[in-house]
Amino acid sequence: MAFIAVALICAIFADFEITTVHPWQELTRLLHGVVTPDFYATDNLGGALAYTLAFALLGVAFGNVFGFILSLLFFSRIVRTGCAFVRAVHELFWALIFLQLFGLSPLTGILAIGIPYAGIIAKVYAEILEEADPSPLQAMPPSTGRMSAFLFVRLPDAWAHFTTYSMYRLECGLRSSAVLGFVGLPTLGFHLESAFSQGLYSEVSALLILFYLIIASMRVWMRRFALPVYLIGAAAILPWGLSFTADNIWRFLTHDIVPYPLRAAPAETGETLARLNEWLQTMLFEQALPGAAITIQLTMIALVCSGLLTLLFFPLISPLLLGRSARTLGHTCLVIIRSTPEYILAYVLLQLWGPSMLPAIVALALHNGGIIGHLVGRYTEAITLRVDACRGIRRYAYEILPRVYRQMLALLFYRWEVIMRETAILGILGISTLGFYIDSAFADLRFDRAVFLILVTALLNIAVDIISRQIRARLRLQTRMERQ
Amino acid sequence: MQSTRTIPLIATILTISLFSVTAIAEPFVFTAIPDQDESQLRERFGKVANYLSTTLGVETKYIPVKSYAAAVTAFRNNQVQLAWFGGLSGVRARALVRGSQALAQGAEDSAFETYFIAHASLGLKEGKAFPKGIAGTTFTFGSKGSTSGRLMPEFHIRESFGESPRKIFDRVGFSGDHSRTIALVQSGSYKVGAVNFKVWQRELKEGKIDLKKVKIIWRTPPYPDYQWSVRGDVDKTFSVGFMDKVRAALLSMKDPDLLKAFPRSSFIPATNSDYKPIKDVARSIGLID
Structure with a gap:
């Protein structure tokens, strides 16, 4: 798959360093907290x-x-x-x-x-x-009104x-x-x-x-x-x-989010344009593009890792592979993994490992792998195998996986845009995706910059959504019953 | 969930709430930038609110905020009328609200300092001159909007190296607050950090700092920092002379238990012009337009 290749290339340039000196000590304290x-x-x-x-x-x-x-x-x-x-x-x-x-x-x-x-x-x-x-x-008679129909x-x-x-x-x-x-x-x-x-x-x-x-x-x-x-x-x-006034809203919409050069001193048109150009260049080349590059890089790695984790997760709840008690445990694990918001998961891992891409990737992969694993596991419930089907790892690899593989891909592509949106957000935690620059702009009260970068982020998400839909259509991947 | 049956209900709720927000009589509200451990903020500043309620004779409330920018926004939008700002957040807030005034600062704030601290493994010693040896290591600021944790250290770094921190250090982070900066450098997650000297001194006294692991390597020249700022329209909203009453109440806050919340030894008068140096520095490094 081309996607795995892209992810590998992205991974080569990624920053996986664990910067905390005693990550395990902190983890021990965390686990101690969990039981108390x-x-x-x-x-x-x-x-x-x-x-x-x-x-x-x-x-x-x-x-x-x-x-x-x-x-x-x-x-x-x-x-x-x-x-x-x-x-x-x-x-x-x-x-x-x-x-x-x-x-x-x-x-x-x-x-x-x-x-x-x-x-x-x-x-x-x-x-x-x-x-x-x-x-x-x-079956309705032709005279039926649209409203009542x-x-x-x-x-x-x-x-x-x-x-x-x-x-x-x-x-x-x-x-x-x-x-x-x-x-x-x-x-x-x-x-x-x-x-x-x-x-x-x-x-x-x-x-x-x-x-x-x-x-x-x-x-x-x-x-x-x-x-x-x-x-x-x-x-x-x-x-x-707590009160708010219409003035605030009006001022934000008509003043705060207008690019700074346009609302600054009424200079000559030429000069204003030059300044606006400078503003755009700064925003594009120093913030939007570097941020977008990191966002895409992280998204691709997280997407492929989510896929890998799905392969690991879905057998945990599949009746074809595990007995009842083992499945209950599997279900519990998956529920916890997928109900923890990835933002919180990433936050925890960042505290443990310090700021690099690693916490973000692990958090995104766990959360999304958990969700897709759950859905794929549910698909397997509908599969009936021959009585003499092989068992164990062979059953997994030759009987089940080929049957659910297409759905799994479909789900992964479906989550692609979600992962992208979430990746941008993780920037708020200090990883230099688009969210980092957006957060900085809000911290500096530069709402013109913030809104500009949010627009860039939205366009990126829309683009991914379109690409993903086209790929799904081309591969004729069906996404039913799973939504977001 | 049901959609159609709930439409009128939601519409009603939204309408009622939209109207009710403008109708309620307002208490006097203040906030403080979240620059250190947030635990018990509510309790500590709750006491300050009680003090102000009694002294001013107006119901006073404290609301906690999550970021420096949120404090400024609340001040700008008149959701708080008084705030304990840092130098930079105060400059930003007063630029956005016409007529707003710096009222009082801590006795320590007229000559505030930032300490550059380093993990012991670097082997750096404290000196009079800016420690150029920190280039190429990892560095953490405090909050993005902090004066002592961001503005002043970034200014000195740029002045000494002539380049942005990102170019000088292997990794640059924003810890979020001063307590975390100390914890991160002490644990070695970052080798060097910049921290508010008051928070450093307090945590040292409380025994949270292990001097074998982290030590001061440089102290910045003094600059003006934290202050209480009030909106210009409080005289109109509350009563004539209200601003003076607030100033007097702040300056006469002597109870050590209350002052501990900041932490300051006492409050002294301050004016907007005291903070011109901060404004100039912020503009020079591009933090304000």
């Missing part, structure tokens, strides 16, 4: 939990409502492009932008989750509606899919909500970051355990009839007291 969780160390822990849930619920509800409306307009090119754009920008970048507009007001968190999710949900719902069985619609024929059919997908999105929303704490929203991530940076690992493990419990118990507490209560409750507990 301290649930009383965090002040206002209840609040952090409640906010994490509230932002996730309201953000996903917002995304669902607008995503649904947009999915009905998905035939329009403008809507499609708009959705592709909003989902190409990561929640954390949206949060950094909205922090400027609304400050620490709850709107920041809700919109940071809701807007990109609306873009993703619109696409998925549109696909669901499109793939729905056309026969009930054809939609409400009574198409919607009921798609509804079950919508519900399933929404549950999945809520799980993602919980992860996003927790991670938003890293940039200052009062969710679990806020305390997680503080605890991590000071090496308070017992507190860290308590926070993570609570987080896993919330996600694992989601199917128990998330009930249709309870949803309105949750939403009202969520809106009620958020601290709405």
Whole structure:
């Protein structure tokens, strides 16, 4: 595969150095913390939990409502492009932008989750509606109105899919909500970051355990009839007291994000243009291009490593290869691996190994390998083998792998764009991908630069999305049942 | 989840919340840049908030923020009216809010210093001159927006080598805060770092620093740093003369338990012009436009 070759070339130039002197000592302390969780160390822990849930619920509800409306307009090119754009920008970048507009007001968190999710949900719902069985619609009398045909024929059919997908999105929303704490929203991530940076690992493990419990118990507490209560409750507990003004928003949109040379002193047109040119050159050659190069390099390595880990992970939950008790253990491992947001995983590894590409690659590969491994493992449940099929490693290599290989590739290409988006974000942690320069721009309060770089990142994601779709079409890879 | 049935509900919630944000009577709110260990920040600054509430006779609240930039943004957007800024963040914040004033600084802040610290394995000794021997090693700043952890050390590095830190060092990092800078250099993750001298002294006293592993190799010339800054419109929002009352309250903060939060021995008056050197340095190395 050309991709493996690309990844190898990327790997040659990559920076894998472990810079901490005593990484194992720190790891021992971390493991000690894991077995001695301290649930009383965090002040206002209840609040952090409640906010994490509230932002996730309201953000996903917002995304669902607008995503649904947009999915009905998905035939329009403008809507499609708009959705592709909003989902190409990561929640954390949206949060950094909205922090400027609304400050620490709850709107920041809700919109940071809701807007990109609306873009993703619109696409998925549109696909669901499109793939729905056309026969009930054809059975309708020709006089049926469009509205009633939609409400009574198409919607009921798609509804079950919508519900399933929404549950999945809520799980993602919980992860996003927790991670938003890293940039200052009062969710679990806020305390997680503080605890991590000071090496308070017992507190860290308590926070993570609570987080896993919330996600694992989601199917128990998330009930249709309870949803309105949750939403009202969520809106009620958020601290709405912080004010923001229309002036701030207007100033940000019309002044702050305009490239500096254009809003500086009204010089002559020629001089302004020259300065703008200089600004663009600096941005492109010193930040956007180096950042993009590292982002692509890291993405490619992480993609191939995710594939390799998938090969290792999926047998863990496959009934064709392992017995019941071993599978239960496998499931538990995969759940933990894939419910930990890759941002948090990368953060942990960075603390242990110091800033190089290694923590980012391992984090991305583990998280994505965990997700794809889970899906591929599930595929194998549908395979029936001959009674006299070979066993052990041969069964794995000759019977199962060839049967799931195409799906696995399809899933990998599907996650490619997700990995790219996440790679950019990891720059905030200090690896010099695009996120590093974006974070620096925000730290310097240079929002013109930040927005410019976010646009570059979004374009890169959109490009990868298009390439991946073409490859999948060319190889006729099917991606059903797996989405994002 | 249900989509259609929840539409009106969400719409209502959003509308109510949009209106409610502008309607609530505001308390006086302050924040502080997160420059060191964040644990118990809420508790430490909670005490300062109580002190200000009693002294000013206005309900005063502290809100924690995650970054220097977030502190500046909150100040700019009037979500906080008072802030404990570093030199650079203060300059940035006051440039964005017309009429805002530096009110008071710590007694130590008129002549603040940055210590360059190095891992013992480098074998560098403390000297009067800038330690040129650090070229080619690894270096960590503090936060990207810090005066003592970024601005001043970067200025001296550029002045001594005539090049950007990225060209001089094998690896350049931003630890995030001063406590972490010390921890990273002590563990050898980075060989050299730049740290706020007050945080160094405090951690030394608390026994967190092992001088066999990490030591000071250079002290920068003094410069003005941290200060309390207040928005120019507080007199209008709260009461006539409110700004003077805040200044007086800060200057008369004598309880060592409160001062420990900063950590400073006392507060002395400060003005915007005290920070002109910081502004000039920031502009000279391209950190502000």
